[in-house]
Amino acid sequence: xxxxxxxxxxxxxxxxxxxxxxxxxxxxxxxxxxxxxxxxxxxxxxxxxxxxxxxxxxxxxxxxxxxxxxxxxxxxxxxxxxxxxxxxxxxxxxxxxxxxxxxxxxxxxxxxxxxxxxxxxxxxxxxxxxxxxxxxxxxxxxxxxxxxxxxxxxxxxxxxxxxxxxxxxxxxxxxxxxxxxxxxxxxxxxxxxxxxxxxxxxxxxxxxxxx
Numbered sequence: 001x002x003x004x005x006x007x008x009x010x011x012x013x014x015x016x017x018x019x020x021x022x023x024x025x026x027x028x029x030x031x032x033x034x035x036x037x038x039x040x041x042x043x044x045x046x047x048x049x050x051x052x053x054x055x056x057x058x059x060x061x062x063x064x065x066x067x068x069x070x071x072x073x074x075x076x077x078x079x080x081x082x083x084x085x086x087x088x089x090x091x092x093x094x095x096x097x098x099x100x101x102x103x104x105x106x107x108x109x110x111x112x113x114x115x116x117x118x119x120x121x122x123x124x125x126x127x128x129x130x131x132x133x134x135x136x137x138x139x140x141x142x143x144x145x146x147x148x149x150x151x152x153x154x155x156x157x158x159x160x161x162x163x164x165x166x167x168x169x170x171x172x173x174x175x176x177x178x179x180x181x182x183x184x185x186x187x188x189x190x191x192x193x194x195x196x197x198x199x200x201x202x203x204x205x206x207x208x209x210x211x
Contacts, residue, residue: 066107
């Protein structure tokens with residue numbers, strides 16, 4: 001039996017063992033039909049963001065100019081090839097993440113981060129609204145040193161904007177991306193398949209400062 005653990009990362013010794021085989025995925029985006037598995041077009045980059053429930057997070061990005069494709073998955077934790085149920089148990093240390101494959105000449109990484117900061121509450125720690133647990137934490141998982149530098153600077157800029165309106169301190173962590181595991185097909189582009197489905201995004205405490 002899986003059980004919900006206390007709110008907090010449990011560490012490798014307590015995480016579930018997972019499995020060697022990846023979960024099967026269709027690999028085709030339900031909205032625009034482009035692939036959701038590599039290889040990606042030349043010159044494109046990958047942004048990986050945890051901002052609460054990944055259903056609404058993905059929808060924020062799939063229609064943006066310069067976003068080649070999007071998908072949802074699990075990252076930042078320990079358990080290999082986890083299932084949704086395992087991630088929700090709190091025993092994988094993974095976060096639910098939205099993945100954006102983008103052309104940085106059209107959609108710069110900082111533009112992706114502007115949406116990230118504005119469309120969720122990055123001050124809540126291991127939760128997002130009524131969604132409580134480590135899988136809902138606010139996290140930016142970077143793929144290059146350049147992304148890390150941009151993410152660090154953007155966090156500082158948004159922290160200043162939050163301070164101006166009397167909001168709380170940012171709890172978002174910025175970490176190098178390790179293994180990334182696509183979620184099951186039923187979670188991919190969920191809100192396109194279920195337009196009236198649950199979404200807790202759109203919360204904006206302050207606008208991201210213009211450059």
